[in-house]
Amino acid sequence: MSELQLKDLYDGFRDPDVIKALAQTITNEAKQLKEPLKIMEVCGGHTHTIMKYGLKQLLPDNIDFIHGPGCPVCIMPKERIDHAIALAQIEDAILLTLGDMIRVPGSTSSLALERAKGRDIRALYSPLDAIKIALENPDKKVIFFAIGFETTTPMTAALLEQVEKQGITNLYFHINHVLVPPAVDAIMADGQAKINAFIGPAHVSVISGAKIYQPLPKMYHAPVVVSGFEPIDVLQSILMIVRQKNEDRCEMEIQYSRSVTLEGNTKAQEMIAKFMEPREHFRWRGIGDIPHSALGLREQYAAYDAENIFADILPTEPIDDHKLCICGTILKGLAKPNDCKVFGTACTPNNPMGSCMVSSEGACNAYYRYGEV
Amino acid sequence: MSNRKQIQLSHGGGGEETNSLIHDLFYHHFSNDVLLAAEDAAVLEVKNKIAFTTDSFTVSPIFFNGGNIGKLAIAGTVNDLAMMGAKPLYLSSSFMIEEGFPFDDLETIVKAMAEELKHSGAKIVCGDTKVVPKGAVDQIFINTSGIGEIEKEGISANNLQEGDVIIVSGDVGRHGAAILMEREGLGISGNLQSDCATLWPAVQALIDANVTISAMRDATRGGLSAVLNEWAEQSAVCLEIKEASIPVDEAVQGICELFGFEAFDFANEGTCILAVPPEDAQIAIDALQKIDVTKKATIIGQVSMKKEGKVILHSAYGSSRYLDLPKGELLPRIC
Amino acid sequence: MCLSIPSKVVEVDENNMATVDTMGIKRHVSLDLMADEINIGDYILIHVGFAMNKIDEEEALQSLEVYREMLEAMEEQERRQVIESDDNCDSRGTV
Numbered sequence: 001m002s003e004l005q006l007k008d009l010y011d012g013f014r015d016p017d018v019i020k021a022l023a024q025t026i027t028n029e030a031k032q033l034k035e036p037l038k039i040m041e042v043c044g045g046h047t048h049t050i051m052k053y054g055l056k057q058l059l060p061d062n063i064d065f066i067h068g069p070g071c072p073v074c075i076m077p078k079e080r081i082d083h084a085i086a087l088a089q090i091e092d093a094i095l096l097t098l099g100d101m102i103r104v105p106g107s108t109s110s111l112a113l114e115r116a117k118g119r120d121i122r123a124l125y126s127p128l129d130a131i132k133i134a135l136e137n138p139d140k141k142v143i144f145f146a147i148g149f150e151t152t153t154p155m156t157a158a159l160l161e162q163v164e165k166q167g168i169t170n171l172y173f174h175i176n177h178v179l180v181p182p183a184v185d186a187i188m189a190d191g192q193a194k195i196n197a198f199i200g201p202a203h204v205s206v207i208s209g210a211k212i213y214q215p216l217p218k219m220y221h222a223p224v225v226v227s228g229f230e231p232i233d234v235l236q237s238i239l240m241i242v243r244q245k246n247e248d249r250c251e252m253e254i255q256y257s258r259s260v261t262l263e264g265n266t267k268a269q270e271m272i273a274k275f276m277e278p279r280e281h282f283r284w285r286g287i288g289d290i291p292h293s294a295l296g297l298r299e300q301y302a303a304y305d306a307e308n309i310f311a312d313i314l315p316t317e318p319i320d321d322h323k324l325c326i327c328g329t330i331l332k333g334l335a336k337p338n339d340c341k342v343f344g345t346a347c348t349p350n351n352p353m354g355s356c357m358v359s360s361e362g363a364c365n366a367y368y369r370y371g372e373v
Numbered sequence: 374m375s376n377r378k379q380i381q382l383s384h385g386g387g388g389e390e391t392n393s394l395i396h397d398l399f400y401h402h403f404s405n406d407v408l409l410a411a412e413d414a415a416v417l418e419v420k421n422k423i424a425f426t427t428d429s430f431t432v433s434p435i436f437f438n439g440g441n442i443g444k445l446a447i448a449g450t451v452n453d454l455a456m457m458g459a460k461p462l463y464l465s466s467s468f469m470i471e472e473g474f475p476f477d478d479l480e481t482i483v484k485a486m487a488e489e490l491k492h493s494g495a496k497i498v499c500g501d502t503k504v505v506p507k508g509a510v511d512q513i514f515i516n517t518s519g520i521g522e523i524e525k526e527g528i529s530a531n532n533l534q535e536g537d538v539i540i541v542s543g544d545v546g547r548h549g550a551a552i553l554m555e556r557e558g559l560g561i562s563g564n565l566q567s568d569c570a571t572l573w574p575a576v577q578a579l580i581d582a583n584v585t586i587s588a589m590r591d592a593t594r595g596g597l598s599a600v601l602n603e604w605a606e607q608s609a610v611c612l613e614i615k616e617a618s619i620p621v622d623e624a625v626q627g628i629c630e631l632f633g634f635e636a637f638d639f640a641n642e643g644t645c646i647l648a649v650p651p652e653d654a655q656i657a658i659d660a661l662q663k664i665d666v667t668k669k670a671t672i673i674g675q676v677s678m679k680k681e682g683k684v685i686l687h688s689a690y691g692s693s694r695y696l697d698l699p700k701g702e703l704l705p706r707i708c
Numbered sequence: 709m710c711l712s713i714p715s716k717v718v719e720v721d722e723n724n725m726a727t728v729d730t731m732g733i734k735r736h737v738s739l740d741l742m743a744d745e746i747n748i749g750d751y752i753l754i755h756v757g758f759a760m761n762k763i764d765e766e767e768a769l770q771s772l773e774v775y776r777e778m779l780e781a782m783e784e785q786e787r788r789q790v791i792e793s794d795d796n797c798d799s800r801g802t803v
Contacts, residue, residue, distance in 0.1 A: 004751065004765045004768055004769055006714065006715070006716045006729070006730075006731065006751065007731075008768070008772060009714040009751065009763065009768060010714070010731075012768075012771075012772045012775070013771075015775065017779055018775045018778065018779060021775075021778055021779055021782050022778075024782070025778075098756065124756075125756065125757060126737075126738075126756050126757020126758070127756060127757070128738055128757055128758075129757070151712070151755060151760070152755065152756060154741050154758075155741070155755070155756050155757070155758050158738065158740040158741055158758065161740070162740075203712045203753070203755065203760070206712075206753065206760055206761050207760065229712075232775065257764065257767040257770075257771065258763050258764050258765075258767040258768040258771060259753055259761055259763055259764070265741060265743070265760065265761055266743065267741060267742065267743035268741045268760075271741070
């Protein structure tokens with residue numbers, strides 16, 4: 001077997017001839033499906049691949065996608081976004097977060113607007129950059145607003161490890177890390193979205209292992225295929241789902257075998273477990289409270305916990321979305337972005353009414369950027 | 374304190390220091406009869422219709438891989454004239470310099486401007502120098518205005534016809550990607566160079582080859598996407614583009630992969646796009662490929678009436694999508 | 709956020725940081741989440757400045773081989789279809 005080149009890891013999984021061949025094979029084999037396929041792709045990254053490469057156009061009518069809640073910024077209710085704004089408004093604070101949070105609208109403002117007013121708010125490309133900022137500003141309260149699913153959680157844990165090791169005392173954490181399986185359970189418990197197959201988030205399972213999806217096929221009579229993010233990955237995963245259905249199988253399979261194993265990254269898992277534990281309650285936009293679906297800092301790290309230290313300035317009342325915004329319904333898989341009355345008109349990436357339009361993993365953002373002809 | 378000579382407020386005061394600066398630096402490097410006449414205004418003569426343009430340059434960082442703010446200030450204005458089919462003739466150049474700016478850096482910038490002027494033969498015939506207190510500008514801002522003599526008329530964003538072929542003169546997105554790479558805080562490095570260059574020789578070659586040009590534009594801010602969308606709207610036509618034919622440098626592709634950008638949203642400063650009637654397409658390509666700055670010219674699509682006002686991107690495997698204007702602040706101060 | 713890019717390791721330093729190359733663009737990433745040893749030439753997935761895992765080259769090559777075989781099989785099938793339709797052509801053998 002020849003040696004692998006870096007280019008192969010990109011181009012090899014985007015080859016137009018293979019895409020055409022897979023699309024043709026799926027179309028042929030999908031003729032035997034007993035009922036239409038309603039595949040939920042949980043992860044926003046998969047939604048973007050599907051839209052960017054126009055995969056729906058290559059597939060037969062009896063295969064439909066239901067977009068899932070796999071966008072960690074989109075699922076945060078407005079009151080939690082207001083937390084970020086409140087923290088940024090502290091006199092001697094520097095608020096740090098990952099890029100996507102900056103333009104997300106809270107109830108009356110956004111981090112971008114606050115930054116324009118002169119607040120010190122910075123987007124990081126890596127959580128580790130927070131250390132340099134904390135060391136350079138010893139008299140400031142440097143607060144890291146941490147977001148992300150299981151993929152991004154270990155990086156926050158690694159940052160905590162460094163902060164502890166280096167004895168940094170002016171860096172605080174506001175943890176908003178969330179988990180995929182409880183979210184999927186909540187959507188399926190709702191029962192309205194008639195999902196009969198899943199494309200499983202891959203980079204989540206690079207960390208947590210594909211083992212987290214093992215209960216799903218039996219519980220929901222729906223095959224789960226863990227898919228990579230290139231167009232060939234997604235198409236191959238759909239073919240695997242079609243074959244499972246036609247062969248009356250209902251299993252968890254890994255398509256993304258070059259990066260996903262059953263066990264995952266155990267070192268990352270241990271690091272997360274050291275610093276964080278599941279919260280009793282966490283409100284998800286559109287879905288409501290899902291128990292044990294989000295993480296918080298363990299008690300012994302309360303000294304780093306911004307929710308604890310700055311509790312007196314953090315809003316507690318739940319805030320609903322604008323009544324025309326159907327982000328919540330879209331996150332539950334019950335509507336598509338173009339069903340929304342304000343999609344592309346009052347709600348655009350420059351003037352978002354909800355996070356789904358402005359986040360790089362939001363379904364509305366994907367539909368807006370890659371509008372179908 | 375630095376040993377390097379610095380520009381002081383007195384250099385902009387109008388007195389002896391100003392005179393020295395103008396003579397020793399600007400007149401020395403931009404030397405020509407009109408400029409050296411040192412009157413209140415340059416007296417010029419042209420035979421035909423003229424094109425007139427202006428641009429201010431605030432790029433940050435001022436020195437980047439493949440050029441600097443000076444090179445950009447010349448190429449940018451000269452290209453705006455070239456894109457109208459006008460031979461670039463006369464430029465003005467105004468400098469707004471922050472006090473304390475290193476003299477050596479100013480000299481490097483001015484030398485680069487003189488060098489860039491040679492590619493079109495244009496001359497700087499008048500100028501102005503202001504020195505402002507610290508913080509009033511960020512290091513240095515340059516404005517250049519330019520006059521060119523029209524040699525080919527009829528080039529306009531309103532002129533695209535059904536059937537016209539769309540040609541791009543080189544790989545896209547290099548300037549924006551190169552600037553992005555130099556920005557602090559991203560922690561990336563590489564050999565990517567801006568495509569900053571004068572396009573007049575390529576336009577001259579097209580004029581000499583008698584190519585009919587419906588529209589022509591250099592793809593600066595907003596990149597290829599912006600130009601194609603402006604044309605689709607102004608001419609009320611549809612531009613159908615083959616995604617696989619858009620040339621993109623590997624390193625630009627790398628940056629796009631890393632940050633989730635699209636190469637056709639990034640700025641260019643030495644790459645242009647043309648729409649020509651189909652019978653002239655091959656002649657245009659042949660003429661462009663003989664010129665160094667446009668040697669990678671290639672056809673990327675065609676004008677149709679499929680969906681007026683829209684740009685459609687066709688993939689290599691049968692799907693299509695709209696290529697819309699880039700949204701939001703992609704990158705501040707890239708030119 | 710799930711944006712995670714395969715890159716090639718070109719340098720490893722003693723601070724547990726690696727320099728990686730993505731099509732000519734170089735970056736520094738942390739190896740703090742890696743249990744296994746990472747060597748120059750390895751392909752890793754990067755996410756927000758950290759190496760997330762090592763890509764299994766065997767699996768990647770196998771996947772690419774599967775796609776190659778699929779294309780060959782389709783081409784063979786098309787070739788046969790062309791021959792068959794020619795064999796069954798009504799005008800065959802007539803002048």
